[in-house]
Amino acid sequence: MIRVENIYKRFGDLVVLNGVSFEVPKGTTTVILGRSGIGKSVLLKCIVRLIEPDDGKIFIEGKNISELSLKELNDLRKDIGFLFQSAALYDSMSVRENLAFPLVRHTDLSDSEIEERVKETLRLVGLSEAIDKMPSELSGGMRKRIGLARSLILHPKIMLYDEPTTGLDPVTSKEIAKLIIDMQNKFKMTNIVVTHDMVVALSTADRILLLDNGNFIFDGTPDELIKSEIDMAKKFLSTSLD
Amino acid sequence: MKFVENIKYFFSVIGGLTDFTIRFFLEVFRPPYEISEIRKHMDELGVKTFSIVSVTGFIIGLVLGMQSQPVLARFGAEMFLPGMIALSVIRELGPALTALIFAGRVGSGIGAELGSMRVTEQIDAMEVSAVDPFRFLVVTRVIATTLMLPLLTIYVDFIAILGGYVAVIITQNMTFPYYIQLILDAIRFSDLIPGISKTFVFGFVVGIVGSYLGFNASKGTEGVGKASTTSVVISSLLILLIDSVLVRLTLIIFPD
Ligand SMILES: Nc1ncnc2c1ncn2[C@@H]1O[C@H](COP(=O)(O)OP(=O)(O)OP(=O)(O)O)[C@@H](O)[C@H]1O
Numbered sequence A: 001m002i003r004v005e006n007i008y009k010r011f012g013d014l015v016v017l018n019g020v021s022f023e024v025p026k027g028t029t030t031v032i033l034g035r036s037g038i039g040k041s042v043l044l045k046c047i048v049r050l051i052e053p054d055d056g057k058i059f060i061e062g063k064n065i066s067e068l069s070l071k072e073l074n075d076l077r078k079d080i081g082f083l084f085q086s087a088a089l090y091d092s093m094s095v096r097e098n099l100a101f102p103l104v105r106h107t108d109l110s111d112s113e114i115e116e117r118v119k120e121t122l123r124l125v126g127l128s129e130a131i132d133k134m135p136s137e138l139s140g141g142m143r144k145r146i147g148l149a150r151s152l153i154l155h156p157k158i159m160l161y162d163e164p165t166t167g168l169d170p171v172t173s174k175e176i177a178k179l180i181i182d183m184q185n186k187f188k189m190t191n192i193v194v195t196h197d198m199v200v201a202l203s204t205a206d207r208i209l210l211l212d213n214g215n216f217i218f219d220g221t222p223d224e225l226i227k228s229e230i231d232m233a234k235k236f237l238s239t240s241l242d
Numbered sequence B: 001m002k003f004v005e006n007i008k009y010f011f012s013v014i015g016g017l018t019d020f021t022i023r024f025f026l027e028v029f030r031p032p033y034e035i036s037e038i039r040k041h042m043d044e045l046g047v048k049t050f051s052i053v054s055v056t057g058f059i060i061g062l063v064l065g066m067q068s069q070p071v072l073a074r075f076g077a078e079m080f081l082p083g084m085i086a087l088s089v090i091r092e093l094g095p096a097l098t099a100l101i102f103a104g105r106v107g108s109g110i111g112a113e114l115g116s117m118r119v120t121e122q123i124d125a126m127e128v129s130a131v132d133p134f135r136f137l138v139v140t141r142v143i144a145t146t147l148m149l150p151l152l153t154i155y156v157d158f159i160a161i162l163g164g165y166v167a168v169i170i171t172q173n174m175t176f177p178y179y180i181q182l183i184l185d186a187i188r189f190s191d192l193i194p195g196i197s198k199t200f201v202f203g204f205v206v207g208i209v210g211s212y213l214g215f216n217a218s219k220g221t222e223g224v225g226k227a228s229t230t231s232v233v234i235s236s237l238l239i240l241l242i243d244s245v246l247v248r249l250t251l252i253i254f255p256d
């Protein structure tokens, strides 16, 4: 379970998060919508303590993450998968090495078990043939999917997706959405999905939050979003309709 | 004024470097040691600098020999030429020039590499996957540069002495064994130690400066370029500054 309490974050004069609170119950998916530059990535990064909020508390599995020692924080991070908006693949490593990296460091698996797990995870994202490629040889969409595979490889309990389908074609986007749901069913993960993609949002979400000007202006189920009279919600929905 | 700003920036970097250095020494003796990563970096550094230091080393020895020959000849002291070449190379030219080339090639490389890892969130990704990027990226690189520069310097010393021999035989008849004999007669043990030991310090400087600036690169491709070029400027400056202090110190510890 993830609980965010009253998070404030500003960069200089720019107030990005202005007292944001929400809770993601275990095994459910919360989607965060919001315009570009509104602070969605910043919010996700606060949750893994890549960015320190100015004020507020974040609890993961009941632990206040700002009170953890580095060792405790790292133990917690092993249970969290984070898909970066930019995929953030390690440039100097091949796809195989990128995926093996967390396994080599955090498991006792043998070389052949690691190879097996790498291949299995690549199959999951439909990119088995890319195993020997370098990140620079991949298209944007392929990078995204490799990044997804890397963040899933330790079978985390919590997955944070930062725009998992941006830059992908509609067919692949749907597959990714399906993958998010499959992984959810299979591993009972707790998910936060940041996205602009209404197909992903409506199909994966148990609950949708709409971030604007530092706070949530909508909080409800996908059905409630569709019926919502809030202007921004309508604008987001219209992108999926036309 | 630009100049004042540069001075301010230089001192802010020195401050940051001090923190980084302390952190390095806190981390370096703790396992796991990432030996394979260190070896990989050392290989890369060797490959990257081998040809340029070979050429430079040879030419330095050659030019030094050709320049000094007529001077010594004027005093009828041509027999001292081999010793003089070797002493200049081992005590100063070898270490300083190799370090400066190293700063240019390797310092800029580390700055750019870590800078682009910072800018493209690879360092963040590593942190989130519970691997300490400082240990994995910085400590391994600094160890590699610290160990590699002394090795390269010893190699450059040899090559430069070889270049010096070519200068000698242009004007004199001298066999190579005799040339080496004259050198061995001229140098003392106390000539070797300071020249080599200071290259550990220079290697450390190149590694830590490049890592620090890369690690703290600001967003955008501009940040990567800046990390790379600033690494060269700052590590070269520090090498020259530290060198002048160490030369003085050496003369106090090993008086002639
Ligand atoms: N490290 C930082 N320093 C200064 N400002 C920052 C930093 N990180 C983010 N910002 C600013 O915070 C705001 C929110 O950024 P964020 O990346 O969270 O947006 P986003 O909602 O994820 O947008 P997008 O959908 O385009 O990814 C932006 O205005 C950005 O410029």
Ligand SMILES: [Mg+2]
Residues within 6 Å of the ligand: A040, A041, A042, A085, A162
């Ligand atoms: Mg974002």
